[in-house]
Amino acid sequence: MDVQGLKSRHTLLKEYAYTRGDIDRGYNNRTLYVNLSENSVAEKPVSEEMKEKFIGGKGFGLRLLWDGTKPNTKWDDPENEIIISPGPVAGITQYSGCGKSLVVSISPLTDLVIDCNVGGYFGPYLKFSGFDALEIQGKAARDVILVIDGTKGTVCIEEAPEEAQDSHILAEQLTEMYADDETDKRNVSVVSAGSAANFTRIGMLNFSWYDAKRKKVRIKQAGRGGIGTVFRDKNIKALVVKIEGIASNLNHVADLPAIQERGRRFAREMKELDHLQAHMKEVGTAHLMEIMNDYDLLPVHNFKYGAHDDTVKIDSHHLKKRFTQGIPDGCWVGCMMSCCKIAEDFKPRTGPYAGQVVDVEGPEYETAAGVGANCGIFDVDVLLELNFYCDTYGIDTISFGTGIAFAMECYENGIIDDEITGGIQLNFGNAEASLELIHQMARGEGFGVTVGQGVRQMKRIFALEYDANAQFLQDIGMENKGLEYSQYVSKESLAQQGGYAMTNKGPQHDEAWLIFMDMVNKQIPTFEDKAEALHYFPMFRTWFGLMGLCKLPWNDVEPEDNAEQDEPAKVPEHVDNYVTVYNSVTGKNIDKRELIRQSERVYNFQRVFNLRRGYGRREHDAQPYRAAGPVTMEEYESRLERYDQQMKEIIGVDPEGKTPEEKLAITREYREGLYEKLLDAVYKRRGWSRDGIPTIEHLQSIGMDLPELIDTVKLYLG
Amino acid sequence: MVTSKKATITVNGRIIEWEDGMTVKRVLEVMNYTFRMLVIKVDDRIVKKDDYASFPIPTGADVKVIHMVAGG
Ligand code: SF4
Numbered sequence: 001m002d003v004q005g006l007k008s009r010h011t012l013l014k015e016y017a018y019t020r021g022d023i024d025r026g027y028n029n030r031t032l033y034v035n036l037s038e039n040s041v042a043e044k045p046v047s048e049e050m051k052e053k054f055i056g057g058k059g060f061g062l063r064l065l066w067d068g069t070k071p072n073t074k075w076d077d078p079e080n081e082i083i084i085s086p087g088p089v090a091g092i093t094q095y096s097g098c099g100k101s102l103v104v105s106i107s108p109l110t111d112l113v114i115d116c117n118v119g120g121y122f123g124p125y126l127k128f129s130g131f132d133a134l135e136i137q138g139k140a141a142r143d144v145i146l147v148i149d150g151t152k153g154t155v156c157i158e159e160a161p162e163e164a165q166d167s168h169i170l171a172e173q174l175t176e177m178y179a180d181d182e183t184d185k186r187n188v189s190v191v192s193a194g195s196a197a198n199f200t201r202i203g204m205l206n207f208s209w210y211d212a213k214r215k216k217v218r219i220k221q222a223g224r225g226g227i228g229t230v231f232r233d234k235n236i237k238a239l240v241v242k243i244e245g246i247a248s249n250l251n252h253v254a255d256l257p258a259i260q261e262r263g264r265r266f267a268r269e270m271k272e273l274d275h276l277q278a279h280m281k282e283v284g285t286a287h288l289m290e291i292m293n294d295y296d297l298l299p300v301h302n303f304k305y306g307a308h309d310d311t312v313k314i315d316s317h318h319l320k321k322r323f324t325q326g327i328p329d330g331c332w333v334g335c336m337m338s339c340c341k342i343a344e345d346f347k348p349r350t351g352p353y354a355g356q357v358v359d360v361e362g363p364e365y366e367t368a369a370g371v372g373a374n375c376g377i378f379d380v381d382v383l384l385e386l387n388f389y390c391d392t393y394g395i396d397t398i399s400f401g402t403g404i405a406f407a408m409e410c411y412e413n414g415i416i417d418d419e420i421t422g423g424i425q426l427n428f429g430n431a432e433a434s435l436e437l438i439h440q441m442a443r444g445e446g447f448g449v450t451v452g453q454g455v456r457q458m459k460r461i462f463a464l465e466y467d468a469n470a471q472f473l474q475d476i477g478m479e480n481k482g483l484e485y486s487q488y489v490s491k492e493s494l495a496q497q498g499g500y501a502m503t504n505k506g507p508q509h510d511e512a513w514l515i516f517m518d519m520v521n522k523q524i525p526t527f528e529d530k531a532e533a534l535h536y537f538p539m540f541r542t543w544f545g546l547m548g549l550c551k552l553p554w555n556d557v558e559p560e561d562n563a564e565q566d567e568p569a570k571v572p573e574h575v576d577n578y579v580t581v582y583n584s585v586t587g588k589n590i591d592k593r594e595l596i597r598q599s600e601r602v603y604n605f606q607r608v609f610n611l612r613r614g615y616g617r618r619e620h621d622a623q624p625y626r627a628a629g630p631v632t633m634e635e636y637e638s639r640l641e642r643y644d645q646q647m648k649e650i651i652g653v654d655p656e657g658k659t660p661e662e663k664l665a666i667t668r669e670y671r672e673g674l675y676e677k678l679l680d681a682v683y684k685r686r687g688w689s690r691d692g693i694p695t696i697e698h699l700q701s702i703g704m705d706l707p708e709l710i711d712t713v714k715l716y717l718g
Numbered sequence: 719m720v721t722s723k724k725a726t727i728t729v730n731g732r733i734i735e736w737e738d739g740m741t742v743k744r745v746l747e748v749m750n751y752t753f754r755m756l757v758i759k760v761d762d763r764i765v766k767k768d769d770y771a772s773f774p775i776p777t778g779a780d781v782k783v784i785h786m787v788a789g790g
Binding site: 276277278290291294295513514516517520521522523555558562563564568569 | 730731750751752753754755757764767782783784785786787
């Protein structure tokens with residue numbers, strides 16, 4: 001690879017020198033601001049109030065984005081920003097899962113704030129380079145890279161015309177370019193998108209790290225909401241960060257032995273229990289494939305069904321055979337869960353890299369379920385190929401899978417035809433169609449570009465241009481707030497319907513996953529129980545995003561005596577670990593209640609941020625009916641016994657003698673009514689009005705009565 | 719469908735038929751509960767994983783099979 005040749009074509013647009021300094025108890029106390037329209041770079045101080053109210057990570061991202069944008073800023077306005085912030089705990093190597101970055105921007109899919117939690121080394125390295133967040137505004141005239149060199153104390157904006165666009169090549173080129181030698185490669189991390197992020201709204205970002213054992217550049221994805229699209233719209237080819245190396249206490253924490261002790265406890269659990277519990281080290285989240293299928297929760301054919309006989313062909317037993325075993329797969333140093341599986345030496349058979357030997361990061365559960373079962377594709381090789389191309393082209397596997405599945409159902413219903421698809425026969429199960437569409441997205445041509453606009457745009461286009469029934473599209477189009485659903489069937493879990501559609505950013509499962517508690521265990525039967533769960537879990541999980549933590553070590557392995565605890569679903573021992581880790585980093589003294597309060601402040605801030613942009617009300621928490629129940633007769637009949645029984649025993653109507661249409665309508669009316677009652681209960685629990693707006697009293701009670709928030713809610717509270 | 723004459727047990731609130739010699743392991747099979755991170759209580763008594771195959775389920779038992787939240 002002639003990286004020096006590539007580098008010689010760079011034009012330096014700006015060089016900014018800074019003094020690095022030491023991190024103090026998890027904070028640098030400053031952020032880095034870069035404006036690509038003006039080629040300017042500046043440092044911003046972090047105030048005590050910012051740390052107190054916003055903590056870090058996503059909290060910092062939201063604060064900076066609020067200040068940097070106007071209520072009507074669009075995703076492709078130069079003033080939109082991309083903010084990457086690692087959080088105070090990020091960079092710790094003594095406890096598992098402490099290397100996450102939080103990425104925040106205004107989304108091209110939702111017109112709202114989107115946030116993603118992503119692994120890879122960029123966030124911790126940004127912090128070790130001297131900054132608690134990177135805030136990028138403006139648009140470059142031509143493709144640039146931004147290089148933060150913590151070894152020299154420089155930030156450079158460089159035009160970079162010749163490097164590849166696709167991530168698996170670009171990340172390797174830049175790692176080699178900025179490392180002094182082979183050993184130094186581990187000190188470089190790259191953020192990049194890919195060619196499909198140029199033409200779609202579902203672009204994502206890859207965050208790299210160098211896997212020294214395999215001698216390979218690896219990537220993790222900030223997938224949701226189209227931040228890769230914003231990145232390419234700003235003409236950013238890549239971000240590069242470089243440090244001198246990782247040492248044991250670069251965060252200069254208050255109490256390192258306390259963190260080490262909790263880290264050792266967790267490591268012991270992983271060693272003794274993972275092989276009996278979730279098998280994260282062997283297969284990562286892919287272990288959920290067969291589980292979700294068994295519980296009728298795996299989306300099949302655009303979420304019509306929850307299981308398929310052919311799932312056995314793409315379950316974790318098959319995927320495991322493709323994953324390299326025995327080499328640690330942590331996306332940050334010291335993670336004992338080590339779940340980032342990789343299928344090495346794979347040869348795609350289509351597209352620009354056909355026949356080349358490449359590596360595939362995953363597939364994780366969401367990818368296998370989304371591009372596989374949900375599209376009726378049950379072939380491991382196709383899954384690997386789609387996974388590889390989604391990553392390198394820079395598109396989100398979840399939105400891709402849900403989008404293709406929606407288009408397939410539209411095709412099978414005659415809403416779109418061969419003329420519209422350009423001759424692609426978009427039936428469920430047609431792997432060639434899916435592969436062709438992904439390459440079209442990367443080339444910016446054909447029907448692939450339409451699918452790449454996301455489900456909400458497809459609904460608009462199909463109704464407007466092809467005269468489709470808008471209500472039917474609304475019912476089967478699995479998006480809320482403009483974001484595609486992630487891969488769980490929520491029909492039989494009312495709480496999960498809320499866990500999806502009542503989210504701030506759109507239906508991603510990282511706020512709350514309540515299906516087992518609700519549907520299987522029957523632990524939260526009343527509206528009040530569900531509302532309590534829809535308060536606690538979203539707040540608790542928001543906290544990972546404030547810290548720079550990974551969610552998986554919280555509950556994908558559980559202490560042996562967890563069952564005997566009062567509230568095992570919360571995994572109390574791990575919650576206590578987190579409180580200890582936070583206190584030991586920062587020197588503060590919070591307890592588990594204050595942990596929730598910290599999140600509540602930021603969660604409410606995000607809700608009001610949505611309100612400021614004209615959203616964030618009850619009407620925006622509406623869900624497509626397919627998330628709640630059977631839209632079509634074929635769906636109803638596929639679970640006839642279940643639905644008839646529910647009608648009789650729960651709704652209190654005898655299905656005998658009812659026409660199929662009547663049964664569908666009765667079920668629908670009942671289920672839609674339940675969701676409205678759930679909204680009432682949850683809003684009440686969260687301290688919001690019936691319209692879903694945080695009340696002034698609530699904002700005061702959680703210490704988040706900032707003048708700009710009060711002014712915003714006042715406009716709506718009447 | 720469960721008729722009133724047959725012996726039954728309750729599993730996570732659902733009434734199912736009791737079988738002669740029924741164990742925890744058999745209940746999991748009948749319910750198709752394949753998830754591994756479970757907490758099982760039979761009439762409020764926790765059953766350890768090693769005992770699933772031998773722990774007898776009496777008629778009328780209240781069985782709780784709590785699936786811990788993993789994934790997601
Ligand atoms: S659990 Fe997996 S995703 Fe989370 S930090 Fe560890 S390796 Fe990364």
